[in-house]
Amino acid sequence: MSASAPAAARTHEAAISARGIVRDFEAGQTTTRVLHGIDADIRSGEMTYVVGESGSGKTTLISIMCGILWPTEGEVRVFGTDIYALSDTELVNFRLKNIGFIFQQYNLIPSIDVAANAAVPLIAGGMGVSEARERAKALLDKLNIADQADKLPSQLSGGQQQRVAIARALVHEPRLVVCDEPTAALDARSGRRVMDLLREVAVAEDRACIIVTHDNRIFDLADRILVLEDGRVIHDGADMPEDQ
């Protein structure tokens, strides 16, 4: 386990409770089952990795867990709320208030500056642009890129863009942070630096952090690892199994 993981932050309360998750994808006449009745819990105060080979269903699982993909069967409770019992609008608002996303390709808006990009969840929540930018700048300062606040994303390096994406995920203080392949495009050293940064800013007593990755260079930084294979959880523990 990571030596930097703050023990006090681990409360082990279930942030996400997924039960009997099944997801089928249809293509013409063919139906493919991607997830086969998965039961999983994600706890607050922990950095949980969801790992597995390509096609194992990890992206589908976290998409369902964070309320952006409907399961074919099963129930997902996020901080006690049965999110798929909510109406569409309620679910979107739930995501806006409770979930922060860090995408593999960052998906920053190229034509607005860094501060505005980081402020998007606040603006979407109805906050005025200037106030939202100021709040975002404070977080950018914490991430050591406040001096880039007025630049466009295209003027930043990949690592700096990732920090902006992290700022955008955290600016509205969500209780769940979902991170997709954060180290895929980084070398080992930069990857570990990003993970340390994420642990510092995204893991807290009342906040859960899920990271989807297949980067075995950072497995040792996880508090908990869920291993998926062919749509089933084959391991749920603090360390990677020997044979992986």
Add this chain to the structure above:
Amino acid sequence: MLWIAIRMLTGDAQKFYGLLFGIAFSTLLITQQLTIFVNLVERGASGVYNAPEAEIWVMDPVSRTTEVNYAMPSTALDEVRSVEGVEWAVPHLRAPASVRTSTGDLEGVQIIGVDDATLIGLPERLVIGDKRILYQPDTVLIDDFGVFNLFGPEEEPIGARLELNDQRAVIRGVTDSIPTFTSQVTLYTTYSRALNYVPGTRNRLTFVLAGVGEGETAQAVAARIERQTGLKAVTRPQFAQSGIDFIIENTGIPLNFGITVALGFIVGVAIVGLTFSLFIRDNIRQFGALKAIGVTNAKIVRMVAAQAAMVGSIGYALGVVGTVAFIWAFSGNPTFKGFYIPWQIPLLSLAAVVLILALTGWLGLRSVLSTEPAAVFR
């Protein structure tokens, strides 16, 4: 979010200007072509507009417009004058003729003979000279378009001698007239003199122009004239409309202009649709990310609507300004004399722009709305 939407739009300068160009070009094409169409068909009523005093036009029942007419016996004038409610009635002659210029050229002209005593039937204003100059012998007035058509830039029309049906005519004034639909040279003279200028036929009174007495309406008096005389009598607006309708019904102009306007619309849809869909496609991941973060479809629709409204309003304004500039630039050309933009036309082109943007925006939105937020993880 609207602020973000606008920044997304203006941040991609190439597509933003492409969209502006598409809307502006469409607006320009639709507004300019409709303006030319309306002004051109209104030329069908120029004969009526150029005789402003006439409240009622009386004619043979087969006459249709000021140009398509059939002469009546001269007794028709007295018949009209005897109808109750007619304040005054004067003869009016319109006939084609050939004129030989001082250089020997032959030109087809329209002769208009106005009442000798009152000069009713002349255009309201003269560019050069005074209406009373018609009382001088052999005098004709020429319309301003005729000056452009018959004389070179260095030639002086006043005092020029013409030969009309072996008669001498001297130009002594220039009228401020709306050109005819066929842009034919028009010569004004007195009714009695006009009878000498046009080849003789048995009946040569083409119209009787009448005014109505106090307390009467033109509509009622016209109906009374028709009942009593068996002639056709129409009010000024009705006769102007007949001239316009005649052009619409008997020429290919509406079809040709209609095709151009339709092309303007299609070009607008094509350019704007293509650019807008490219813009949406380029930003589909950002829209997907916004949806995942927690932006509702309704907000996305409002964002795209704001983008469309911005590009639409600027492009539309540019197009209308372009049309105004076109009309202004050509206002000195006699062919475009009196051209104006009726207020209905900018409204029509605005409706077309709204339709173009609604159509293309909806096409672009379909892909955004159907994008699953989960797609951003793929």
